[in-house]
Amino acid sequence: MALRVGIIGAHHWAEKAHLPGYAAHDGVEIAAICDIERDRAEALAAQFGAKAVYTDHRAMLADPTIAMIDVCTPTATHLPLSLDVIAAGKHVMSEKPLHTLAAPAFDAARRASERGVRTKLGFTFRYSPAIRLLKHWIDAGELGEIFHIHGLEQNSQFLDPDFPLRQFDVTAPRDRLIPASIVGYGSHLVDLMRWVGGEFAAVASSMRNFVPERLVRGLDGRQRFQVEDGTVALVDYADGAQGMLQTSYVAVGNYPGIELRVYGSRGAAVARLVTEFGVAETLHRATADDVEFRPVDLATADLPPGTDLGTPWPELYFRNLIRFFVDEIIEGRPEECTFHDGAKSQQIVDAIVAAHFERRWVEVGST
Numbered sequence: 001m002a003l004r005v006g007i008i009g010a011h012h013w014a015e016k017a018h019l020p021g022y023a024a025h026d027g028v029e030i031a032a033i034c035d036i037e038r039d040r041a042e043a044l045a046a047q048f049g050a051k052a053v054y055t056d057h058r059a060m061l062a063d064p065t066i067a068m069i070d071v072c073t074p075t076a077t078h079l080p081l082s083l084d085v086i087a088a089g090k091h092v093m094s095e096k097p098l099h100t101l102a103a104p105a106f107d108a109a110r111r112a113s114e115r116g117v118r119t120k121l122g123f124t125f126r127y128s129p130a131i132r133l134l135k136h137w138i139d140a141g142e143l144g145e146i147f148h149i150h151g152l153e154q155n156s157q158f159l160d161p162d163f164p165l166r167q168f169d170v171t172a173p174r175d176r177l178i179p180a181s182i183v184g185y186g187s188h189l190v191d192l193m194r195w196v197g198g199e200f201a202a203v204a205s206s207m208r209n210f211v212p213e214r215l216v217r218g219l220d221g222r223q224r225f226q227v228e229d230g231t232v233a234l235v236d237y238a239d240g241a242q243g244m245l246q247t248s249y250v251a252v253g254n255y256p257g258i259e260l261r262v263y264g265s266r267g268a269a270v271a272r273l274v275t276e277f278g279v280a281e282t283l284h285r286a287t288a289d290d291v292e293f294r295p296v297d298l299a300t301a302d303l304p305p306g307t308d309l310g311t312p313w314p315e316l317y318f319r320n321l322i323r324f325f326v327d328e329i330i331e332g333r334p335e336e337c338t339f340h341d342g343a344k345s346q347q348i349v350d351a352i353v354a355a356h357f358e359r360r361w362v363e364v365g366s367t
């Protein structure tokens, strides 16, 4: 019997990334779509064949035949909606971040495990075929002892001051730097760097505003806010490796702009997730004996059915993410990329922000 799924939030990202993933999975039935704007829910229900439409998620949660819920709403609603789903005893996939503080995210992870439901956080880039192959090489020892991990998430999305910043708190103080790229992009990036390199022990960082005035959604005309457009950080890993990372809203280049470089005693690999000339990603690898980086043929990697490297990245990666979560549920496989991972990522972002403001190395909590 198909896994019956309900979606909360029926706008751009649900249409572009989440719903195509469920539609492509043979084991899923898209049972219901909920949005506080009824016309949005109705439009996507018609497009993706869902029979039920709701404007109140609690009414959808009352349907005992729905086993899993997908939360694809604005950031501030991720945690309360996910807690309601957990309380209803259903598996939950939430967009990131679960919360902008680590403690409530850890609490949600605990509640899910007490209730016996599975969680997944929308860390899109863990589901890149190139990143998964790189992770497999590390786990199999093919790169040897890991010395250095370099992570970038950067593109020029907000270089133009007249391109409005979204999900921005218009009541934020104007005389203080407001962490932004490290929160929006950084939560993905530190999750990737922790997934491939293990726990972070301590971080040092520098954050900066580069575009002094910009449009922000919710206010008219350019505004003078000190939005953090760029962060660089150094990482001491618990296992002894060194890391460095950068998030940037203003580094010229295309989406999503992830680059992960891993250097070990036996070899090194560079995954580049930047859509260029119609190709979503590339992977290169060198060995200690053959130091010139060679391209790896990703056409033979584990791509989700019906996709290729020309598939737009939101659909390519989310089809994979949803495929993994649904299969984890149906086949009882081990969990990965859970709410606990989301909380750990938030804890690291918090430490990077504290390191900048306090001008010192900050230990990352061991929760």
Ligand SMILES: NC(=O)c1ccc[n+]([C@@H]2O[C@H](COP(=O)([O-])OP(=O)(O)OC[C@H]3O[C@@H](n4cnc5c(N)ncnc54)[C@H](O)[C@@H]3O)[C@@H](O)[C@H]2O)c1
Residues within 6 Å of the ligand: 008, 009, 010, 011, 012, 013, 014, 034, 035, 036, 037, 040, 055, 057, 072, 073, 074, 075, 077, 095, 096, 122, 123, 124
């Ligand atoms: N993982 C990624 O790479 C990635 C990329 C883009 C967006 N996102 C995230 O995906 C989420 C959705 O993005 P979007 O661009 O579609 O946002 P959006 O704001 O355009 O749409 C969100 C929808 O949720 C609905 N909604 C809000 N509160 C609701 C509630 N309580 N119950 C039911 N519906 C509710 C809104 O009416 C709206 O239709 C955001 O959190 C965004 O940050 C993630």
